[in-house]
Amino acid sequence: MLCSRLRPFVRSMSTTALPASSIPLLTTVPAVRQWREAARKENKSVGFVPTMGALHDGHMSLVRRSLAENDLTILSIFVNPAQFAPHEDLATAFLCIRRSLATQEIRTASAVFLPSVKDMYPSGFNQDPAAQKGTFIEVKGYGEQMEGKSRPTFFRGVATAVIKLFNAIEPTNAYFGQKDIQQCFIVKRLCGDLLLSHPDPEHIHIVPTARDPFDNLALSSRNAYLSAEGRKLAPTLYRALKVAEQAWNDGFQKVACVERATDLVREVAGTSDEAQIRLDYIEFNDSDSLEPLESTQCREPGSQPVLLSGAMWVGSTRLIDNIVLEMIL
Template sequence: MSIGTLPESPIPMLSSISACRAWRQDAFDQKKTVGLVPTMGALHDGHLSLVRRSLHENDLTVVSIFVNPAQFAPHEDLGTYPRTLPGDLEQLTRQQVTVSHDVRTPSAVFLPGIQDMYPSGIHQDVALQKGTFVEVKGYSHQMEGASRPHFFRGVATIVTKLFNVVQPTNAYFGQKDIQQALLLRRMCRDLLLPHPDPDHLHIIPTKRDPLDGLALSSRNAYLSAEERSVANTLYKALQAAESEWTAGKAKDASIRAAEDLAAGAVKEAVVRGIEMRLDYIEMNNANTFEVLDGQSQRQPVGGEPVVLSGAVWVGKTRLIDNIVLG
């Protein structure tokens, strides 16, 4: 992406790795803290809540926008993923917080090209990929990884590259992608990364539609009006499981309550001509990602929280959500 093709914006745009590194070195020289919010664009208020958190906690905030080919399987929606850079930049210019009389706005947007981030090239088919990739063994096949087996390999690889270029003091991720965020925190620990260290990778609560609780997501833009009307089914199902779990029911009974609610909603949707199906609902240890025993009625030994998560297809759009228990 050349500078000439970029929309105008009052926020400095860094379209190369060398420009971003020069910007970061200047921040180092000034001893300023830097927050990073990694995104794939198509920004919504969930992303912007991460930006605002970073503005509160750092001298400077950089937002990266890069649609990462390595986390899309060949059959997934890389080509149609929403790309809304002018609107993204407009939203970012409106973000402002005041900290001790210091008015802070986003300091830079990092917009690398595919060749910058994958010098050896990149192919969506893992079997055809060449070069260096990052895999967090033992933590990528559960939960979302069961449905998208190479997704977290692509995520871990691109985030490692972003961390290497930006070297953030703090990084911010949303709870909606809870497995991704926890896996990346472990990656920082395992690779001994100083920028950020594991304690400075922050997981921010999911931002939801105030009317029906649907988790905000860039993929919500794919939904038709009819599909949008049933898109909060997964969240309702997770809430049903949470209610049973809180009441002392075993894991299997809690999951069954969620599946029953989802099944009823699917039947109603079909009657209305809306295609919908449940992908999965599961409970996992937040530390190990291991599936909880079906008869479990409490948190795992050691007190780690439980991640209650799921996915549902509404039309051709796959939506995910989660609730952290404990």
């Protein structure tokens, strides 16, 4: 149910070239700010779920959490070009947006924010970081590990886009999936370092990864790119992480835990000719500094939570997953 102050604005909003939707589609920054101001005047809390399109049940778990904890929930759909290196498939990501809008089944959220690249990057955007002009944000010392080793410009793009979305929407609470755990911790750090109040770090919520109920594959838009054979092999990454977790809980040193997980991936890779799988990394990182643990480090009762994460290629599709050890999210 829309609050009374929002109805006149919704009627006047232009949705040219967008599919029919019972949810307000806000396509400009002024529009979303007007929507937010109306909610503020009615003292409504606002939950925010940022997405890059290709909506799936993992996103829905974030939406459900927001709906349970806020008066209003807004989603954003924005394929952020600053998160994509020149070799990554940006065109495919934009195609995912069109598909998700065309088949949108979310009928309980209060609004969807669909900003353009021009809105989000008023100074213009060049996909080559060396040629970019304008304001970009880096969270120094936290974006170079884990995913940052394989995608060196990724978290610079994440931090820049997230702060822009937060400034436009000023949510009471924001919701991110644990599957992208490094992103979650970086966003928390970002909000604290920049003294944000909407949201502050305590109102960044990490929602446990949504998984396939049959084989525990982490739900992701990238799963749609897997071949039939690749889909069968994709759960190998999570199985490998579980092997590493068990070894960690049994008191083995980090290097031995990683070796056991790597051996599992290597063994599975040797059984398939149709869909090649290749491990990118499996790593244990400190949840505060995000620095890798020492190779000889092992479990210490009551110690700082540890991030056990990994990435694996299945054919041309790169999958990520993680387990947070000794931590309740």
